[in-house]
Amino acid sequence: MDKLPRYIEVSSTLEFSRLVCALERAPRISFLHEHEGRKILSVQMDILKEKPIVYYTPLENHGHYLCYALKGDNEQSEIVNSTSDTSKLYSPIVRIKSLPDTLRPGNGTPDRYQPIELEDLASLAKLTYGFEESPFPLFLFPHSDKWLVGVFMNFTEEGTSYFCHVVLDNEPQKPFLKFANNTSEPSFVNSPSEHGYSYVKIIKLKDTHPLVDYGHLQN
Structure with a gap:
């Protein structure tokens, strides 16, 4: 392998x-x-x-x-x-x-992240709960005519790895996601500076991520 x-x-x-x-x-x-x-x-x-x-x-x-x-x-x-x-x-x-x-770079294998589409950005933000340190960044990249933003994670060390994501119609132009532990909706912002909120950084890739199993994306 x-x-x-x-x-x-x-x-x-x-x-x-x-x-x-x-x-x-x-x-x-x-x-x-x-x-x-x-x-x-x-x-x-x-x-x-x-x-x-x-x-x-x-x-x-x-x-x-x-x-x-x-x-x-x-x-x-x-x-x-x-x-x-x-x-x-x-x-x-x-x-x-x-x-x-x-x-050195591998020659490629069939191993892929399995996609899990979430309903909204609030659900994506909730995946950061429980992190004592900074949560894993969100990755942003195009796929077909949409944009996917999400986090790569696994629930067990030896098990399947997943890409938990939200599908967006347009590319976010701001590099941080701001959210709070209440009913307010998360929003994209330029800076993680406003007190009373939590933030996750967003990292844009040059191209579509090559290791997501897009054949199992939900329609």
Whole structure:
């Protein structure tokens, strides 16, 4: 059985910066290495049937840290060499000279996330209940003429993995989902700054996620 990683590209360096920095107790480490002939930054976010699921973005500049900041409703991302500005978040960049064979891309297997369509964004937000740390991010990507936003999860370590999602007619233009533990409806916002609410970050992929079993999507 193929246990090699699957690499999935996010739509921009900003999306990757949000993935590794925003709403984390401490920013995740970013790994710099070659992939298909180019330098990328990568981070493992899941395991599907013993295969690491790695998200990445092509590296545009060189430096020691991936910097992420929120100023008002505007996000900023850049590669820097210092962590001197304490108002910003920094993901350390670890440079890998050569990947071992076990971290090179797999040749693909039939293992897929099984889709579970939820009725509304409120149901999707409720999946974050009970997380002591920051909940797993929501991933956003196009499928056919719709947009899917959801979370990848499994209910048992050895069991089937699922993509719990909501189908949207249009692409959300704001990168966070805001919600409260009451009857108010969740909403997409630019910044997780308003007190009294919970937030989940949204990460947009470059293309349709390759590991969802779309043949079992509900009509």
